[in-house]
Amino acid sequence: MCQAQEQYGGCGWPQGRPRVGCAQKCMKCKEASPVLVIRVGDAFCKACFREYFVHKFRAMLGKNRAIYPGEKVLLALSGGPASSSMLRQVQEGLSRETAKKLRFIPGIIYIDEGAVCGQSLAERAETLLQMETILQASGFPYHLAHLEEVFDLPSSILQHVPHNPAGPKNSYKEAVEGFIRQQRQEEGGGPPLPERHIQEKLAEFCMQDVPRTEGLATVQTEQLIQLFGSVKTLTAKEELLQTLRNHLILHTARAQGYSKVMMGDSCTRLAVKLLTNLSLGRGASLAMDTGFSDDRHGDVVVVRPMREYAAKEIAFYNHLFGVPTVFTPALDTKALEKASIHRVIERFLYGLQAEFPSTVSTVYRTGEKLSATPGDAGLAPGAAEPERCLLCSCALDTNVEDGSALQAILVSEQLSQQRLPAASPAGRGCCQGAEEQRGCCTNTTAPGADARADFLPLLCYGCRLTIKDMTCLESLPLYVRSEAERRKRRALMKLEIQEFLLEDEAVNPGES
Amino acid sequence: MAAPMSLLVEFGGGAELLFDGIKKHQVTLPCQPEPWDIRNLLKWIKQNLLKERPELFIQGDTVRPGILVLINDADWELMGELDYKLQDQDNVVFISTLHGG
Ligand SMILES: [Zn+2]
């Protein structure tokens, strides 16, 4: 905490909101009249704000050196303010003069989630139409997907595909130089850039082959509504939606050869996510869920270039520079304040932020210090891949160690489950009043409890909570259930093999 | 005595949902003894435009945290916030940043 105080002014007490006078000038050019106040009391004029905003995007990508020249990057567009202004930044970056130009090949994905957000087919068609106008105007190739398509996903989507080490991973500098050399040759030679040519072709192709709402299988819409209907709490619904959305984006990226996905999470959004994750027991995957770069899937890396923009900056940029957005209802639009943990945290943060403008950035910077998960960063070459959560693909955090919080929770869970059947009259038949019962009573708890018991060990602590809030696991898409089955079989096989390995060790105790 | 005043009031970022989904409202404020400021305007909006769930828009005598206010395309923090004295033909924009993006 002392360190934090030093860094943020050392006054030892959070700064209250300073009032800004009307007569003040832009803090950057010191000439023009300011149009907005960002951070703590910094007033910017329109032109300087624009420069600041655009520069921050390029600096973010440059600093992290995450994207290689010529790499295919999929922009995840929701129509909301942050991802829409991310699209604008990419457009700005690609149209710049060569020295400052972004050099990757963008594509866009939009996922229609109308089915679970209470939109009628007509409303969904209307939203899609608005989105398509934006997508076409971008000139980038794009992919439209419906959330219903998760029912067609292959179970391989849940498997970690190692990053190809032969790639340009070793030298970012070489890759940039090679790209510039190549581009100079092309500019001298006359023929159009193959990259641009391919882009145009792709755009044409996408425009012809757009899935419309008419073609949507109503069976799958019903399946999807049933799936979300089986989830008891809004908190778990939000987590499930996020998981399915990520799988669909990952699938599109893999199928279309994109090696990066750009998500438009703003600093404000990430601060909410960070505190939400903490309270959901997803602390172990915090760095992955909120960091700049997220390589949990291995081959496709998710990056979050908007993570240093506050929601206010984004809203102002979009308003002042005419960035089109499409408002789509969320799972919980207009829901009660305390409907989900996500909402409670959001309200809490915004409430604090109103009086203490550095709240969000302080939370966000705290998250930044947790930059890499030890499980992934410190992995020696040749070491076994960590076991990953079936749903969110983060390294499993559920090794039950003596004295851990998880162990305590599991023990108290077991105890409370054991008491229930004994106390109810129905459970009395086989093991009357006995404190230490086994077998017969645990089976009487609930139908489907067996399937759940098989499922839980494959999940991280946070995803366990989501699954526990579901009344029926059968409505989960097939790809999830079959991958669970496959992992279960593999675990069994491993157990069988283990016996032999142990014997082996017993024979040669001196080795290793 | 303030003369009747014509304003363009806009809602965005999802805030329009609380106003029948209508983003732009051309409104005329009636004459009243004291001059119109944003504080009065919010009261007027609550009584005349707001269709449902006022707590999602107004908190106490100001806007709910997370809703931005722009007066003639400038941050209201630069304009005196609730005390800004409205003028004829002013443009006031409310943008919700709650759960967007
Ligand atoms: Zn300036």
Ligand SMILES: [Zn+2]
């Ligand atoms: Zn998980």
